Amino acid sequence: MTDFIIETNQLTKSFKGQPALRGLNLRVPRGSIFGFLGRNGAGKTTTIKTLMGLLRSDSGAARVFGVQVTDADRSIEVRRRIGFVTEDKELYPYMTVEQIIRFIRPLFPRWRHDLERRYLQMFDLPPKRKIPDLSKGMRSKLMLLLAISRGAELLILDEPTDGLDPAATEDVLRELVDMSASEGTTMFFSSHQLSEVEFIADHIGIIDLGKMVACGVLDEMKARYHRLQLVFEGSVELPPRWPDGVESVRQEGRVVSILVSHNVEAIVEQARSVPGTSVESFPVTLREIFLEHVRSNRDALVQRMVGNEV
Amino acid sequence: MIFRPPQSSGVPVYLQLIEQVKHAVETGALRVGDQLPTIRKVAGELVINPNTVARAYRELEHEGVLELRHGSGAFIKESAGGRARILRNAHSLVRSAIERLASLDLTDDELRRVLESELAQARTAPLQQGVAKGKA
Amino acid sequence: MLWYKGWLETKFKLLLMLVCMGFYLIVFYLMRTAAAPPGARPAAVFGLTATTLATLLYTWLAGAGINSQPSFQATQGLHGSTLFTLSLPVSRLRLLAVRASADQRAA
Numbered sequence: 001m002t003d004f005i006i007e008t009n010q011l012t013k014s015f016k017g018q019p020a021l022r023g024l025n026l027r028v029p030r031g032s033i034f035g036f037l038g039r040n041g042a043g044k045t046t047t048i049k050t051l052m053g054l055l056r057s058d059s060g061a062a063r064v065f066g067v068q069v070t071d072a073d074r075s076i077e078v079r080r081r082i083g084f085v086t087e088d089k090e091l092y093p094y095m096t097v098e099q100i101i102r103f104i105r106p107l108f109p110r111w112r113h114d115l116e117r118r119y120l121q122m123f124d125l126p127p128k129r130k131i132p133d134l135s136k137g138m139r140s141k142l143m144l145l146l147a148i149s150r151g152a153e154l155l156i157l158d159e160p161t162d163g164l165d166p167a168a169t170e171d172v173l174r175e176l177v178d179m180s181a182s183e184g185t186t187m188f189f190s191s192h193q194l195s196e197v198e199f200i201a202d203h204i205g206i207i208d209l210g211k212m213v214a215c216g217v218l219d220e221m222k223a224r225y226h227r228l229q230l231v232f233e234g235s236v237e238l239p240p241r242w243p244d245g246v247e248s249v250r251q252e253g254r255v256v257s258i259l260v261s262h263n264v265e266a267i268v269e270q271a272r273s274v275p276g277t278s279v280e281s282f283p284v285t286l287r288e289i290f291l292e293h294v295r296s297n298r299d300a301l302v303q304r305m306v307g308n309e310v
Numbered sequence: 311m312i313f314r315p316p317q318s319s320g321v322p323v324y325l326q327l328i329e330q331v332k333h334a335v336e337t338g339a340l341r342v343g344d345q346l347p348t349i350r351k352v353a354g355e356l357v358i359n360p361n362t363v364a365r366a367y368r369e370l371e372h373e374g375v376l377e378l379r380h381g382s383g384a385f386i387k388e389s390a391g392g393r394a395r396i397l398r399n400a401h402s403l404v405r406s407a408i409e410r411l412a413s414l415d416l417t418d419d420e421l422r423r424v425l426e427s428e429l430a431q432a433r434t435a436p437l438q439q440g441v442a443k444g445k446a
Numbered sequence: 447m448l449w450y451k452g453w454l455e456t457k458f459k460l461l462l463m464l465v466c467m468g469f470y471l472i473v474f475y476l477m478r479t480a481a482a483p484p485g486a487r488p489a490a491v492f493g494l495t496a497t498t499l500a501t502l503l504y505t506w507l508a509g510a511g512i513n514s515q516p517s518f519q520a521t522q523g524l525h526g527s528t529l530f531t532l533s534l535p536v537s538r539l540r541l542l543a544v545r546a547s548a549d550q551r552a553a
Contacts (some may be wrong), residue, residue: 183356
């Protein structure tokens with residue numbers, strides 16, 4: 001039985017009648033680096049706020065460290081084990097870098113002074129500077145320092161590299177990877193930067209329109225997905241029905257491109273049986289997987305809206 | 311050994327790492343007894359998930375390319391050197407074959423199909439010879 | 447700690463409180479000289495009402511802090527550094543209580 005550090009079950013939440021989460025199911029294994037992907041407005045921040053107990057869902061359940069997020073009595077003990085970076089990276093405008101560290105430190109008995117010193121230097125944060133005088137990138141880094149230095153078992157980061165230049169992004173991601181390797185810290189971070197997620201995450205979850213449309217081990221998903229290319233010598237005649245696993249079929253001239261999510265052997269067999277074609281198989285990038293799921297989800301929604309059953 | 315940054319090509323990163331190590335052994339960049347950097351170091355330098363590196367190292371150990379000595383690290387194994395020499399030979403043979411076939415102007419697919427069918431025949435030929443001998 | 451944060455936050459509120467207290471004192475003094483209640487012990491009454499008003503004032507100011515965080519978006523719900531504060535392992539009640547007493551201490 002895998003140990004899930006975060007678990008949600010049919011999480012539902014609406015704001016003023018507008019649905020933000022529509023039955024979200026999420027499982028984050030302990031020790032993993034989990035990339036939470038989605039378009040802007042898909043529900044990433046709403047999910048994160050719910051996990052942190054900052055929002056109350058309309059229905060469904062969420063558990064962090066096995067504790068219900070609505071459990072007020074145990075919420076403090078849970079929060080002591082979590083490092084959190086908010087979406088807006090807002091901190092107290094009347095404090096300096098030094099002051100906020102001094103303020104946060106005593107709240108966490110497992111504070112890591114070594115990490116605090118390391119990141120102050122690495123992120124080049126001037127201790128006496130007032131927070132509003134820091135650039136957005138510096139504020140992000142400061143928030144990260146506060147989150148990591150508290151010796152947390154779980155980091156929940158809402159777009160941690162937002163606003164950072166490529167070099168700073170690299171620095172931050174490297175530290176996260178190192179933390180995972182040396183301390184075994186679980187990381188749950190949301191992003192719409194697929195390139196950074198692709199390499200550092202071992203698990204991903206794609207959220208679209210408030211629902212989880214794909215979730216699992218990244219390597220396993222990339223092994224399952226294939227792009228098949230059929231090149232027709234003559235006219236294009238496709239079989240009307242395909243085995244389970246075909247996500248999309250697109251034609252351009254004499255080339256037909258098929259995105260397969262699983263069951264590739266059966267589909268290749270069917271493709272090879274089509275007369276007058278050559279079949280080639282290509283690996284699929286995370287970007288393709290993401291775009292396909294997001295697009296098809298939107299198409300499905302539109303279909304439902306116009307009265308067609310999908 | 312300096313690993314190259316992974317490509318966002320769809321090929322799983324751990325496979326890319328395995329290929330890099332094997333290629334390094336073939337070209338002689340890595341020799342028998344050479345030590346590879348720790349998983350943590352590789353993950354940090356390339357900024358990739360440590361499990362990915364761990365998986366690549368495990369696979370390479372399974373294939374006999376690496377020897378994981380508990381506590382000391384990952385070392386290129388004896389057999390890897392031998393295999394690499396054989397593979398280098400094979401590479402140059404195939405390279406010259408491709409050059410000679412260039413005049414036929416085959417597509418890549420046709421070339422692959424020819425190779426696969428010849429390979430399949432080569433595997434079954436000894437069997438047929440054995441049957442013929444038995445009958446004679 | 448929280449006291450530290452409370453102190454940093456209340457430095458300006460301290461001034462406001464002193465002004466309000468001063469204003470109250472002046473008003474009361476003027477009223478007292480104008481119409482002395484028969485048999486009352488002015489000092490004791492003054493002390494009691496002053497404390498009551500002060501506590502009410504502090505609690506109000508303590509609570510006001512959470513909503514006075516600067517926000518430049520007309521967003522629904524929580525915004526600004528409030529999210530960060532609420533994500534800390536401190537109970538809401540304690541935050542309020544410490545802020546209130548920090549205000550009192552500052553004054």
